[in-house]
Amino acid sequence: MPIQILPPDVADKIAAGEVVERPASVVKELIENSLDAGATDIRVEIADGGKRLIRVIDNGRGIPAAEAPLAFQRHATSKIRSAEELERIATLGFRGEALAAISAVSKVTLITRSREEPVGVELKLEGSKIISQRPMGAPPGTSLTVAHLFWNTPARKKFLKSNATEAGHISKIVTRYALAYPEVRFSYVAEGRLTFQTPGTGDRMAALVKVYGAEVAGQMLAVDATSDPVTPDVRVSGFVSAPTLHRANRSYIELFVNRRYIQDRNLTFAVVQAYHTLLMTGRYPVAVLFIDMPSELVDVNVHPTKTEVRFREPSLLFRAVQRTVHRALQGQAPVTRELQPPPSPEDYRGQWAARREALMRAGQHDPAPGQLAMDLYRSDLASREEETPLVRREEAAPPPSTSPPGHRLPPLRPVGQIAATYLIAEGPDGMYLIDQHAAHERILYEKIMKADQQPMPKQQLLQPIPIELGTELAGLIAEHLDALNKSGFEIEPFGEGSYLLRTVPAFMGHQDPQALLEEVAEGLARRADLVDKAREEALVTMICKRLAIKAGQILSVAEQRELIRQLEACENPRTCPHGRPTMLHLSAAALEKQFGRLGA
Ligand code: ADP
Ligand code: MG
Numbered sequence: 001m002p003i004q005i006l007p008p009d010v011a012d013k014i015a016a017g018e019v020v021e022r023p024a025s026v027v028k029e030l031i032e033n034s035l036d037a038g039a040t041d042i043r044v045e046i047a048d049g050g051k052r053l054i055r056v057i058d059n060g061r062g063i064p065a066a067e068a069p070l071a072f073q074r075h076a077t078s079k080i081r082s083a084e085e086l087e088r089i090a091t092l093g094f095r096g097e098a099l100a101a102i103s104a105v106s107k108v109t110l111i112t113r114s115r116e117e118p119v120g121v122e123l124k125l126e127g128s129k130i131i132s133q134r135p136m137g138a139p140p141g142t143s144l145t146v147a148h149l150f151w152n153t154p155a156r157k158k159f160l161k162s163n164a165t166e167a168g169h170i171s172k173i174v175t176r177y178a179l180a181y182p183e184v185r186f187s188y189v190a191e192g193r194l195t196f197q198t199p200g201t202g203d204r205m206a207a208l209v210k211v212y213g214a215e216v217a218g219q220m221l222a223v224d225a226t227s228d229p230v231t232p233d234v235r236v237s238g239f240v241s242a243p244t245l246h247r248a249n250r251s252y253i254e255l256f257v258n259r260r261y262i263q264d265r266n267l268t269f270a271v272v273q274a275y276h277t278l279l280m281t282g283r284y285p286v287a288v289l290f291i292d293m294p295s296e297l298v299d300v301n302v303h304p305t306k307t308e309v310r311f312r313e314p315s316l317l318f319r320a321v322q323r324t325v326h327r328a329l330q331g332q333a334p335v336t337r338e339l340q341p342p343p344s345p346e347d348y349r350g351q352w353a354a355r356r357e358a359l360m361r362a363g364q365h366d367p368a369p370g371q372l373a374m375d376l377y378r379s380d381l382a383s384r385e386e387e388t389p390l391v392r393r394e395e396a397a398p399p400p401s402t403s404p405p406g407h408r409l410p411p412l413r414p415v416g417q418i419a420a421t422y423l424i425a426e427g428p429d430g431m432y433l434i435d436q437h438a439a440h441e442r443i444l445y446e447k448i449m450k451a452d453q454q455p456m457p458k459q460q461l462l463q464p465i466p467i468e469l470g471t472e473l474a475g476l477i478a479e480h481l482d483a484l485n486k487s488g489f490e491i492e493p494f495g496e497g498s499y500l501l502r503t504v505p506a507f508m509g510h511q512d513p514q515a516l517l518e519e520v521a522e523g524l525a526r527r528a529d530l531v532d533k534a535r536e537e538a539l540v541t542m543i544c545k546r547l548a549i550k551a552g553q554i555l556s557v558a559e560q561r562e563l564i565r566q567l568e569a570c571e572n573p574r575t576c577p578h579g580r581p582t583m584l585h586l587s588a589a590a591l592e593k594q595f596g597r598l599g600a
Helices: 008-013 023-036 065-072 098-104 154-158 163-180 204-212 214-218 265-275 314-329 345-361 373-386 389-395 436-449 470-479 481-486 513-526 532-547 557-568 588-594
Strands: 041-047 053-058 107-113 120-126 129-136 141-147 185-190 193-197 220-225 235-241 253-257 260-262 287-292 413-418 422-427 430-435 458-468 490-493 498-505 583-586
Touching (some): 023 098, 023 163, 065 098, 065 120, 065 129, 098 107, 163 185, 163 193, 163 204, 163 253, 163 260, 204 214, 204 220, 204 235, 265 287, 265 458, 287 314, 314 458, 413 557, 422 436, 422 557, 430 436, 430 557, 430 588, 436 532, 436 557, 458 513, 470 481, 470 513, 498 513, 513 532
Parallel strands (some): 253 287
Antiparallel strands (some): 053 141, 107 120, 220 235, 235 287, 253 260, 413 422, 422 430, 458 498, 490 498
16 A cells, blocks of 8 residues: 555554664664565665664565655554554554654665666655655665664763664664564674575574574474464464573563564563473573464554563463473474464464353453553552542541641642643642652552551462572562562562562553562662661662652543542652652742732
């Protein structure tokens, strides 16, 4: 279809996001565009870690000359037209944002020729503006050069890491696509050197040898399971390392769903679990796994950078992955060198639908694996809304407390949010400007401190997550299991230096609990000066900081109201647990004075 600007109602349904974070994100978007254009040969070149130059050349279908300028407009895409099509996305791109975002922060040269047109076109842009456009002879396909990334946004440029680090990120991206698309010949040229080139024959093992080298590839076992009786419509294929090959962290476990790279804590854990006792604690396998399933059973429109997806049947998938890997490790999997193309969705859609129906009937339908933080926050608010507010207010009425009278808040009327960071409210005595993060920290803190009377809402994890902390940090956590439990982390010792996490606080969202607990334990380690109660309070404070809604999060009117209502119920609403103010108060008198009304 031609490139068109999406109508606003469709554009609004798409999770928007900043697509250009670093050179690697540019490379990712350009490769995806080339793949979407049906290219069978893709060459990626970078110079200075991609900061000075990124060039992606493909032999895809090209862009008709007349449409080329449109490609750089926001929400201009040839890939979807309507909201319905969002339900069944067959292309890697669909937001129509990448070229717009990239051209806004770099100097872009596009040379493209549609297969249908006799000559191509060259387009040069600087900071979103087209500075030249002329016909140009070119082979069919597209070459997109992105020079001097962030030249006009020095603040963002400052955040880039060394050339080597940025190049490392890029190489990871190119590697991923080279493995996911073995039928495409990928050439990767970094700083003038051909780093690797895959044969493009469709043989994934051959691609693996090229990108990882023969030594690593030689220690990988092929995995290919289509005939799993529980999930006949899911195919898990790829490679997992033999127990002789292992790494110090999980980042070498790469997962793809319908050939899209994804990050999924649960499935990563499924892979790790399949090795169970085969690897020493603290060592992790290398894996490149491709999961193919009907596209309507996975939602890719969740996250702006599109690495998070939502599955309809997360726990079935968990088991399918775990079993498949396990079987490969037991040497029972057929070690095939040539992989068949994945079956078409039509082949197995019917079976899947039947299975899902059976599950629904049996009432075993799995909940979504996790939700965005705001969803959870909302659901938490919603569940609170159901409780009778009056009763809760009475409960929260001031107990004989040491705080000075007048410390509590009068009833406030929410007015709105500004800068996605502050709430404005009106009280009987003027205006309040509330810091949403600090306020939520205070609310959470008081809730956790009172969790003995009213437990914190928790979220049961589908699978308990093992947390490895190393003995020193684990010891610190061991001292504070009670406080952690009160905060919503149900956690129990699980061998040396390890814990098993069963629940997380309901607000937790997509945060990585391992990272959170590590950070908290490290924070505690730095506060060796504190003892007993003070230490526990410090721990709770750190947890609140991590869990609280952040500055920059847009709150709905209902959420603003609820946040303010909960703040009103706090005993010490005016400071966050760190002692910083949660709000500024501007009295009516002060306002009048500011506007010169007094004595006028
Ligand atoms: P999206 O990929 O989400 O549609 P982009 O901003 O990445 O949005 O690209 C906009 C449009 O430009 C695409 O929809 C496509 O029509 C066209 N395009 C971009 N890159 C290429 C390419 N390498 N080959 C052919 N067409 C391309
Ligand atoms: Mg794109």
